[in-house]
Amino acid sequence: MSVLTTKGATMRFGGVVAVDDLNIEVERGEIVALIGPNGAGKTTAFNMITGVYTPTEGDVLFNKDGGKDMRTITGKRPDLITKMGIARTFQNIRLFGEMTVLDNVMIAQHLHIKSGLFGAVIGWPRYYKEERRMKDGALALLERVGLLEEAYELSTSLPYGKQRRLEIARALATEPSLLLLDEPAAGMNPTETLELTEFVRQIRDEFDLTVLLIEHHMQIVMDISDRIYVLDFGKTIARGTPEEIQNNERVIEAYLGVADVD
Numbered sequence: 001m002s003v004l005t006t007k008g009a010t011m012r013f014g015g016v017v018a019v020d021d022l023n024i025e026v027e028r029g030e031i032v033a034l035i036g037p038n039g040a041g042k043t044t045a046f047n048m049i050t051g052v053y054t055p056t057e058g059d060v061l062f063n064k065d066g067g068k069d070m071r072t073i074t075g076k077r078p079d080l081i082t083k084m085g086i087a088r089t090f091q092n093i094r095l096f097g098e099m100t101v102l103d104n105v106m107i108a109q110h111l112h113i114k115s116g117l118f119g120a121v122i123g124w125p126r127y128y129k130e131e132r133r134m135k136d137g138a139l140a141l142l143e144r145v146g147l148l149e150e151a152y153e154l155s156t157s158l159p160y161g162k163q164r165r166l167e168i169a170r171a172l173a174t175e176p177s178l179l180l181l182d183e184p185a186a187g188m189n190p191t192e193t194l195e196l197t198e199f200v201r202q203i204r205d206e207f208d209l210t211v212l213l214i215e216h217h218m219q220i221v222m223d224i225s226d227r228i229y230v231l232d233f234g235k236t237i238a239r240g241t242p243e244e245i246q247n248n249e250r251v252i253e254a255y256l257g258v259a260d261v262d
């Protein structure tokens with residue numbers, strides 16, 4: 001029951017082939033990792049999946065519920081892809097720093113639901129009702145990710161680990177079926193890093209998600225992933241279970257550090 005499939009997805013920037021013939025398949029409910037050295041093409045793969053870039057060649061197929069009936073999302077606009085059920089976080093946190101934690105989540109809901117400013121301007125009671133409902137929904141979401149106490153704080157005042165959580169909450173506000181996390185542990189302290197594995201599993205279960213994640217922190221990757229794809233210079237050099245990847249010669253060669261994971 002695939003949720004996401006890429007078929008020969010390739011992205012060229014001038015002479016650079018950032019991603020070369022990417023063929024991944026992600027099944028419903030899985031946690032799949034995309035790993036590889038810096039510049040391997042991981043973020044570019046996310047950008048092709050989320051419509052930031054249209055692949056130079058190949059296709060990206062998606063089925064929100066998982067199944068044989070996969071539809072192409074190649075070249076669709078990012079906002080439409082979000083509406084279809086794919087949400088992401090960014091390698092460099094992108095929060096609205098001057099806004100509260102709650103507002104960050106509500107903005108994401110708005111962008112998703114598009115109740116429209118029109119209603120607010122002409123003062124439709126329905127608009128206010130919906131606003132109330134969205135606020136309740138956002139607070140409930142913050143509670144589920146452990147940020148309720150911080151709801152009225154400025155997002156930039158949060159410690160880094162919580163900012164990452166907020167970014168995930170904001171992605172969840174768009175009600176995705178597939179969640180893409182680009183280096184969620186980056187910048188986290190050891191405690192936050194330890195908590196991340198459990199947190200990602202928890203949201204996968206509670207929100208009925210499929211997760212594709214990019215991560216350099218090998219302990220997390222090996223603990224959390226059902227399967228792993230390894231990229232190097234844009235090419236997929238290995239795929240398999242954490243055990244298979246840790247014992248893969250090509251991976252050990254290309255990706256120093258994997259060999260040290262125990």
Ligand SMILES: Nc1ncnc2c1ncn2[C@@H]1O[C@H](COP(=O)(O)OP(=O)(O)OP(=O)(O)O)[C@@H](O)[C@H]1O
Pocket residue numbers: 013016017018036037038039040041042043044045091
């Ligand atoms: N918009 C762009 N224009 C030109 N080259 C790009 C662009 N985006 C990415 N690249 C190049 O594509 C390659 C892959 O970059 P990408 O950001 O996908 O790597 P990555 O695996 O995410 O690396 P990192 O682990 O450092 O985040 C790099 O050589 C990068 O310089």
Ligand SMILES: [Mg+2]
Pocket residue numbers: 042043044091
């Ligand atoms: Mg990257």
